[in-house]
Amino acid sequence: MFKEQNMAGTTTTKKSSQIWSREWLKAFLRKYAIVVIFLAMCVAMSMMTSAFYQPNNLVNVVRQISVVGIIAIGVTMVIITTGIDLSSGSVLALAAVLAASFGQQPDWHDAKYPGTVFPLIVPILVALLVGILSGAINGGLIAKFKIPPFIATLGMMTVARGVALLYSNRPVSGLTDSYNFIGQGEIFKVFPVEGRPPLGLPVPVIILVVVAILSHIMLTRTRFGRYIYAVGGNEQAALISGLNIGRIKIGVYAIAGLLSGLAGLVLSSRIGSGQPGLGMGYELDAIASAVIGGTSLSGGVGTIWGTIIGALIIGVLNNGLDLLNVSAYWQTIIKGSIIVMAVIIDERKNR
């Protein structure tokens, strides 16, 4: 298209093609502003400290965001329907302690089920089922009892944390090697520099990428995915168009719960123990990732890749500020300001 216009060559068309390309640039920036901001941040960090762009550090950043990233994908879908999920951090903790208890070494001194070895599939299924169940309860309360999502998931946030503590008020440790591989393992290991630690692809990152790709395909290429946007775009219109709103909402919250459960499995495995206090405040980081990535709290708008960039922005910020020895207090202040700024930019471009 560009080529044709440039080839036309006369002054008038040249002028119009310039306008056209400026328009195009505007449209490009409008759509990919968040990517540009992210890249600019990476360049800025690299200039301030050479530690940032070391391969090991970059892998580290992606590993650090993987747990919140997994949650944020589910939260994005929920927010697209004009909902919110405050329970993800607590559901993560509940799934973590439950799953970990089925992944302990049989001779561990503090084992929940001493002497029993469960195959790895058991803790995995436990984590996912706990997640789905909590999410479906959220969805049911919202769809059938018409409770605002904020309240329903606030309730679940408190209840799930309580159940986690009830099940085990101590860390569930002594996990098997195979369990720990989920969070600590790496594949495709290479040794780029002699004497340096090996470089590999962490399993949590692979899980995040797979979840992201599957979710993206679901949102863009399946009926259920399009219905999620339709419900968020105009629930009443979606109802009249023959959509089963209740079923869609329960499905979306169940998926969000499933991903929180998966995140619980990954996190407990990464730190080698399931703890009832895990994931505190993760729900807010997940919401922030989605919002920075362009998901609109008023519904109908949001993408998975946007959310992943959002999570990366938070991750680079945390990592970079750590490397620069910025105090933790300042870090929270900077993080909060960036979240608000992202929404301001988003609001502006919509005008």
Next chain:
Amino acid sequence: MSENAILQMENISKSFPGVNALNSVNFAVRAGTIHALMGENGAGKSTLMKVLDGIYAPDGGQVTFQNQVVSIDSTHTALKLGISMIHQELSPVPYMTVAENIYLGREPLNALGLIDMRRLQADTQALLQRLEIDLDPAAVMKDLSVANTQMVEIAKAVSYDASLIIMDEPTSAITEREVAHLFKIIRSLKERGVAIIYITHKMDEVFKIADDVTVLRDGNHIATMPVAELNKERLISLMVGRELTEIFPKDFAEIGEVILSVQNLTRKGLVENVSFEVRRGEIFGIAGLMGAGRTSVIEGIFGVQKIDSGQITIKGKPAHINSPADAIHQGMALLTEDRKLTGIMSSLPVRDNMTVASLPSYEKRGFLDQKRIEKSINEEKDRLSIKTPSMDQLIKFLSGGNQQKVLVSRWLMTLPDILILDEPTRGIDVGAKAEIHRLMCKLAQEGKAVIMISSELPEILGMSDRILVMCEGKVGGIFERKDATQEAILEAATGQHLPQDKEYV
């Protein structure tokens, strides 16, 4: 004209992504006159007025108000200058009183800096009395009818002592009697020297009330002239840029077997014992006053609301419809009355808005068949000549008429046998209106049944093969086309005299 002009807008331009909304438009209003602003949807009327009201910043041009060049950057500035606007979509604060709504943001304060409730009440009372609006200042907004909400908005506009009031389709949702009252208020404002810009799609109103008319088309200024020098046909041709041969292009279709039969439909307090039959090839009009239960009947049939009793038969078989999904499954489609509230999904692109009701038929092994979807939506776009830069354009950026066409295509894509259209041409320009009317005839000729609810009697009389008139939740009468006159329908609608068609009773 320019000597006594209160307002002059010169060379106003404004563009949005993909659309040139205003193209160097000139617009002037004489002091103390009522100036109608006409044009099809998307002609740029609303955009021009939003520039004047400070909601949009123009890309170029100059505004002169009361002989001073002004720069209006917000509604607040506009109000301070003496320009106030009544928007088409009313936005009252629902849980506040009439008085609080009118004086929102400029409540009278007492010595302690608290709101002086007594004065607020008294001021409102005085204002309403002056306008002869019979409303309690202490009434809560959410309890008011649409018409009364409209009256409050007008009172609010007047309360700013504005010298120019913009009214954007103030009569689109109110009854004839209320229109008469509104016109009385407008005339008394005019007598006091207030200039009024009046946006409307209704021709009759223009000739009844306006002094001057300005016509816009596709973002360009087409003409400004005194109403006295115009007639209806000339005005229409200025608006659409071509001669419209007939207003209601009714083609007759072959009437087939009964496809939908409704027996004794009842929704407590709303609809009582409504029975009628609709045949293939028929355009079946439903008329009635506001609140007569027209929409309630349709909502019951389509499963939007539960019915208390009654029998619905589709193609000879009893149909159990508990949700819109059931209705769609039975071959029904419903274009709702309120485009914004129950029609468009404003944050989504045209593509999703078109396909949302028919996605199941595009599913292949769990995934959507993008190629077939692409093909279908482009066919629909051509068939209805929908104007959009692309299918990925957000629907909110389309004009009202084009939005309506997208919604019509949403339903055509479900391949319905029975199309229910609730006020299909409300707030739509004459061009798009004629296109929708032609489409209705075509669909009837394809053997579909078309049910059309309309508040516009000429539309009902012009388009329908048979007409059901609702009156206070009951059937007021069912008329054959040949027996239907304006008078007969009004009589049936007001219940003064109940003519009954033997065949259906």
